[in-house]
Each structure stands twice: as C-alpha cells, then as structure tokens.
Amino acid sequence: MIFLKVPGRFAGAKRFLSGFTPLEIKRRRRLTVARGNLSLTGLAPLKTIGKSERRMMSLTGFTLIEALLAIGVGVLVLTSAYSSLRVGWLSYRRLNSQAHIYQNLRNGLSIFAKDLRNSFLFDASDEYPIVFSGNSKEMSFVSLVVSRNEEGETYAGAARVFYKIEGNSLLRAYLKGRDMFNQSLSPEYEVFLSNISEAGFLYSASSGKSSQTDQLNWKDSFEDEAALPQAVRLKLTQKVDDAKDIISAKSVILKKSYSDE
C-alpha cells in the first residue's frame, strides 16, 4: 500500500484511491535511491520523473511483472482445476455407465429368475408338446408371464418364454395364448441384456425322486419331455468401458423339478 503525502482531511481518501500494487513500493524506493540514473527503474521512461509523475505512477494499477505473475498463477490454477474436473468427469461417466449396467443386470436377473421359478410342465395333448428345452445359447419353456389386458389390469397368463444369446446381447421373447402352440410362429425377440462378451446357460437334471436337492451336475443342454431341470444357471460377462469386466452368475432352482410331483 502506498501512502501519499496529502495534507489535511483528504489524506485518508487518497489512500483508498491508490490501489494494491506491492511491487510499486519497491520501484518507488528504487526511484528515490537512483535519482539521475533512471535506467535502474526497469520500465520507467528515460527522463526525469517529477514528484507529480511519481504520484501518477502509483495510480497506474498492475505492473507488467505483476500481470505476468497473475496470469501465470491463474493459468496454473485453471490447468489444475481443469485436469481434476476432467478426471472427475471421466470417472463420473465410467461409474454412471457401470451403475446402469449393474442396475439392468439386477433387473434382468430378477426377471430371468421369476420366469424360471414360474415355469411348469405344460400338460397338453401329444399333438402340442411343449417341453423345457435348452442348450448353452438358447432355451424355451412354459411359464407364467404378467401382462395387461385392454382395461389396463394386470394378469398372469401361460406363455412360452424364449431366451437366446445372440451377438453381444441376451434376447427374450414370449408367445402367449394360442400362439404358443403354433410351431411355425417365430417369436419377436427383444434385447434383454446388452454389452455381453460371453454368456451361456447351464442345466442340472434331477437325479432322483427325493425332495431334497442333491449336489448339482451342470450340463450344457437339457431336453426331457417328462421333467423340468432341477436348476438352471446363467453365467455371463459384461463389458464396461475403461473398467473391469463384470462377471456374474444367476442360478435358479425350479419350483417343480420332479416328474413324480
């Protein structure tokens, strides 16, 4: 802060007009010391500086060095702020996509488990056999599927449910009502889970008539006209951008696993 020698009652007011230029204090001292040798004053013009001019110089604001310093510090602060913001933004995007994948995965596995737990042996005539059939990439079975009627009421109706792994997606479809007996009708698949890099179904056939589950023996395929599998497992690996792959498995014990029940 520069204190100007202004006599009388305006002295205090003049002080507030002088601004904050700490480097000028040093320059003012150098000006005082080096009378007659003004080249020492850096940016000062090579002429005699009077008292009124020196007073004006104290009101000029920032010097070049101060401005450069301020710009340098500002650039440093902005660079560090931008880099941290960028890192944060990238982390946010990565975690957000990861969170969406986890949420979809959990919802999908829940629906998958519900479909399998509601599955049953369809006791149709031999003309329309609908059995639980599956291999490592697709399966179909009869289950209860919740639907809405024209009045908007929900109801559970029998439907033939299809699951298929194709490309990097797990697809699901179902045929309701009389459509499920039509062998020539192909279902309209919808993407159930996406970003899948590896997936497969495993089946465990029941080994006895006991109501107690035994140690499971997983196989790649299942086809039995008289029984449902004892359990079904879906193993899948999902890709996430810039993060570890998500490896998950869902195993479901089917409600009616035994043909004699």
Added chain:
Amino acid sequence: MLIEVLVAVILLGFSVIYLSRAFMGCLNTMLQFANYTTALILTEEKLFNLEIVSKESDIAREGIFSENADFSYRLEVYRLSELELNQADLDVQWKDGRRSGVVNTACYFAVKK
C-alpha cells in the same frame, strides 16, 4: 484493497473445495452402489449354493468369490435347537481403496440328514 482480495480468494477457495468434495462424494456413492449391487448378486448366488449343498460339512466358511476376487465372504452356521433348521449368517465384504463395505444376510435352511 488487500483485505477485499483476500476475502474474495478465500470465498472462492472454499466454494471450489466444497464443490469438489461434493463431486467426489457423488463419485464415491456411485462406486459404492456398483459394489453393493455386485455384493447382492454374489450373496444371492452364495445363498443358492447353501440351498443345494447336501452336507453341512461341505459348506465353505470363508473365501473369495471366483467371479470377483475383490469380494470375499464369511459364513457362520448355527443350529436352531428347537427347530429342524440351521441359521446361516452370511457377510459379503469388499474393499475398494481405503473404503470397505459389507452386506450382512441371515437365512434359514433345513437340516440335512
């Protein structure tokens, strides 16, 4: 004036610090959500294994999940004397940097003879 500049800088500094802390908190919450969801999926799979295991001695009491090595589990099984039931307390734990998390689950399953 110097004081004005200092006050402005301090206010700006505090706002930047609190904004960045809020942002980091948001990121941590999302990470915890992802870990928690993974733990729930692994817990369900572990409970399935408990359901199908035929002998109580075959149940592994602690270990690391093969699907995700960042997650481990600890299992304690008690016999409920008056009932033909076992109680299983399952803790699925994970560690992510300095933070750690746990999902506690208790379930009951029939005593296998």
